[in-house]
Amino acid sequence: MSVPAHAALIAAIGQPFVLTTSDGSRVETRLTDAPSGTPMDDSHVCYSAVFELPDGVHLHQDVFRITSPDGDAWDLLATPMRPIGGRSRLAAVMHCLRTPDAAGQAG
Secondary structure: OOOOOOOHHHHOOOOEEEEOOOOOOEEEEEEEEEEEEOOOOOOEEEEEEEEEOOOOOOOOOEEEEOOOOOEEEEEEEEEEEEOOEEEEEEEEEEEEEHHHHOOOOOO
């Protein structure tokens, strides 16, 4: 299973992404943050992608097809977060084995 690279998410902060729900509905979002997390050990990396939803849109936890501005797409579990400024947010957390090309991406 592929996940977006942390460096790619950081570079895409502020850009539009599309979340496709299990019923095929599409929601345009904006990536607002890609913070590092705490991995369970040195062989893993952990980071997340935080998406701001449009005004009045509220989504429940689900597996969404998340498509980046350049067309890359991933099926990721995203969970609601506390709203900021009245806008709902979703976060997808990546926790995976560190690979040679991922070294330094989670920090």
